[in-house]
Amino acid sequence: MKKMGFGMMRLPLKDNDDLTSINQKEVNEMVDLFMKSGYTYFDTAYPYHEGRSEVALRKALVERYPRDSYVVADKLPLFLINKEEQLEQIFNEQLERTGLDYFDYYLMHNVSGFSEDGFIGVDSFKFVNEKKAEGKIKHLGLSSHADAEYIDNILSQHPEMEFIQLQLNYLDWKNEGIQSRKCYEVARKHGIPVIVMEPLKGGFLANVPDDACKLMKDYNPDKSIVSWAMRYVTGLDDVMMVLSGVNTYKQMEENISDMENFEALSSEELSIIDEVVGIINSQIAVPCTKCNYCIAHCPKNINIPKLFDMYNNEKIENIETFTAVGNAYVNYSRVEGNGIASDCIECGLCVKECPQHIDIPTVMKDVKNTFEKELYGFNGD
Ligand code: SF4
Ligand code: SF4
Secondary structure, eight states, rough: OEEEEOOOOOOBSSTTOOOOOOOOHHHHHHHHHHHTTTTOOEEOTGGGGHHHHHHHHHIIIIIISSSGGGEEEEEEEEEGOOOHHHHHHHHHHHHHHHHSSEEEEETTTTOSSGGGGGTTSSSHHHHHHHHHHHTTTTEEEEEOOOOHHHHHHHHHHOHHHHHHHEEOTTTTTTOOOTTTHHHHHHHTTTTEEEEEEEETTGGGGGGGOHHHHHHHHHHOOOOOOHHHHHHHHHSSSSSSEEEEEOOHHHHHHHHHHHHTTOOOHHHHHHHHHHHHHHHHHHOOSSSOOOOOOGGGGOOOOOHHHHHHHHHHHHHHHOOGHHHHHHHHHHHHHSSSOBBBBGGGOOOOGGGGOOOHHHOOOHHHHHHIIIIHHHHHHHOOO
């Protein structure tokens, strides 16, 4: 099996403010290109696109290709589960949405402290093991955004896990909050292969600051910026798959081209990556990957990733771009029902959902001070 998987978490949309408005025609074309190029691994999950990712997969893949020509990974949403009876109901719903009668790979989705109700209060591990025995799951694994110690404990308790999905990328490799390298080493200690998620950190590493971009382009003008990030993780031992969360046909073409000409990074290139990480860390304001996990939990209807995206653009591109980013903020705030940064009541409900461990209410104050002071005459904290 080729090592790049199609991550169906950020599919093309008809309306960027509506996660359910998937552009099915473009998804079909992306799937066709992916399959034609010899790639076969597809990754979806129950909450992606508010349930529509699994349906888009059925329409683009399951209804159009023979079952033995691809493999599908889906996930049990532990963070939504607090009753035993939900297990069967959600699993059956997933089979129905995807149109499959078994999953090739099935993951316990984000095993971590905040999802414990879903696997300690309810015996979800027993449930998925039973499904595997029935033949409805071929390979059982887990995904996690927890720290290395937590993952080590879980894998010790569940040696039946055959693989693990981890957030690995060059920016998070040495980051003490995300602990990419340490988590990867734990997986190797337990002797299980790794599926890489967020190799581009939610697209962030496709748009690195100009200085960082120049370093990479000066070294090799023919290699795309994205290819550096993909090569970084693909070259690691025991990585069985790297998920590419593309959201356009063009990005899919570029990723496939990069993977076809794959070469592991040389020691000289790894030194350049170290410099790139230094540049990004000196400019990044909020490490939000736009996963959207927090949005549904905000009682004030604040589109947290959207505000963080504007804030990052403002901080990275400096004050001269304030008017452009500021206008985007005003446009956002005029849409009925959108909460703005000053609506945040610091309830913290979003924080426990955030795999990047961002102190959202604190950053929200900076967003408020940055945008609303100028735009609305707010005096700041
Ligand atoms: S802390 Fe603020 S942003 Fe987070 S859920 Fe509460 S109101 Fe929303
Ligand atoms: S703030 Fe955290 S949970 Fe929300 S979109 Fe960003 S990374 Fe995801």
